[in-house]
Amino acid sequence: PVGSVWFAPREQHGEKYAFLYAIKLDEEHRGRGLGRQAMQLLEDEVRAQGFDRIMLNVFGGNERARSLYRGLGYDEAAVHMLKAI
Numbered sequence: 001p002v003g004s005v006w007f008a009p010r011e012q013h014g015e016k017y018a019f020l021y022a023i024k025l026d027e028e029h030r031g032r033g034l035g036r037q038a039m040q041l042l043e044d045e046v047r048a049q050g051f052d053r054i055m056l057n058v059f060g061g062n063e064r065a066r067s068l069y070r071g072l073g074y075d076e077a078a079v080h081m082l083k084a085i
Helices: 034-048 062-073
Strands: 003-012 015-025 054-056
Touching: 015 034, 034 054, 034 062, 054 062
Parallel strands: 015 054
Antiparallel strands: 003 015
């Protein structure tokens, strides 16, 4: 194993979907396209389980992950903003 993927089925407002809780790759295996491959395998598994959507959260400052998700066709559904005062 070089990492892990944690997802589970969820339901909101009567709509069912898969929620990606975490995807982690060991540091020494990053930058080789394995995150993209893991996400594509996740999509195959989610589809096989009868879901047609995956939702996830990603921190705004995590540009590497956001770039990966955008490159795979994920759209932003919400943006939370914060200001320390």
